[in-house]
Amino acid sequence: ETWELDDAVAIVTGASSGIGEETAAALADEGARVVLAARRTDELEELADRIETAGGEALVVPTDVTVEDDIDSLVETTVDEFGRIDILVNNAGVMLLEPLERAERSNLRQMVEVNLLGLMNLTHAVLPLMQAQDAGHIVNVSSVAGRRASANVSGYNATKFGVNAFTEALRQEVTTDDIRTTVIEPGAVDTELATHITDEQILDEFAEMDMPMLSPEDIARSIVFATAQPQHVSVNELLVTPTGQT
Numbered sequence: 001e002t003w004e005l006d007d008a009v010a011i012v013t014g015a016s017s018g019i020g021e022e023t024a025a026a027l028a029d030e031g032a033r034v035v036l037a038a039r040r041t042d043e044l045e046e047l048a049d050r051i052e053t054a055g056g057e058a059l060v061v062p063t064d065v066t067v068e069d070d071i072d073s074l075v076e077t078t079v080d081e082f083g084r085i086d087i088l089v090n091n092a093g094v095m096l097l098e099p100l101e102r103a104e105r106s107n108l109r110q111m112v113e114v115n116l117l118g119l120m121n122l123t124h125a126v127l128p129l130m131q132a133q134d135a136g137h138i139v140n141v142s143s144v145a146g147r148r149a150s151a152n153v154s155g156y157n158a159t160k161f162g163v164n165a166f167t168e169a170l171r172q173e174v175t176t177d178d179i180r181t182t183v184i185e186p187g188a189v190d191t192e193l194a195t196h197i198t199d200e201q202i203l204d205e206f207a208e209m210d211m212p213m214l215s216p217e218d219i220a221r222s223i224v225f226a227t228a229q230p231q232h233v234s235v236n237e238l239l240v241t242p243t244g245q246t
């Protein structure tokens with residue numbers, strides 16, 4: 001157990017599956033009190049049971065990060081229950097890949113609203129609290145797609161490049177307030193992410209792809225690594241890919 005995370009209060013968005021689920025469980029294993037945020041309440045309740053069975057502490061707050069009232073009540077409920085917010089893991093995301101020529105505008109909007117605007121608004125809501133505490137850590141889950149653009153990924157690329165830029169700009173604004181930021185850039189991870197793609201051709205291409213993948217636990221470990229550092233150490237950026245991914 002890493003003492004730095006003992007009793008820390010951590011909000012994890014997108015905690016109902018994949019990377020968010022395993023990150024919340026891993027932070028709880030290290031002694032953090034975790035707040036589980038996403039839309040699917042049943043999945044969040046199941047995870048809370050798992051964490052509590054393992055001796056941890058979890059709070060379920062059903063949240064759609066595209067709804068500003070949900071964001072404000074997530075922050076308020078966390079402070080009412082736990083009194084502070086030490087760590088925010090902005091992990092909620094969607095990846096609706098398609099060539100732009102036949103892209104659904106609703107897909108483009110959804111990616112911007114979840115991956116980018118939701119992350120920006122929740123960070124904005126949490127920041128005054130962290131400044132009042134003179135400490136806090138914001139972990140933003142970006143992607144290799146936040147560093148390298150590719151065909152058929154334009155909308156998703158735009159959101160993840162946006163996450164990287166937003167986080168670095170914020171880092172420069174708040175690092176002198178002892179607030180840390182970390183960008184996590186996973187390569188391929190075996191989760192539900194690609195199952196929401198609506199473009200048949202891209203779905204088929206994904207189904208046929210035989211590539212090495214990380215498990216969500218592999219990324220959770222990186223997030224624990226970054227957040228468990230002593231206060232004077234800021235891990236600004238982590239690019240973590242499966243060995244073998246080009």
Ligand code: NDP
Pocket residue numbers: 013014015016017018019020037038039040041063064065066091092093094095114115141142143144185186187188189190191192193194216
């Ligand atoms: P999953 O699809 O398993 O998880 C996505 C999570 O986001 C779910 O918990 C989902 O919960 C949540 N979510 C989606 N929309 C909303 C919303 N409007 N409000 C709140 N929560 C929402 O995929 P991953 O675990 O892979 O994805 C997690 C993050 O990792 C994403 O940001 C993704 O871009 C990033 N990433 C993933 C990679 C991969 O290969 N898997 C690679 C690089 C980055 P619910 O539906 O219950 O709301």
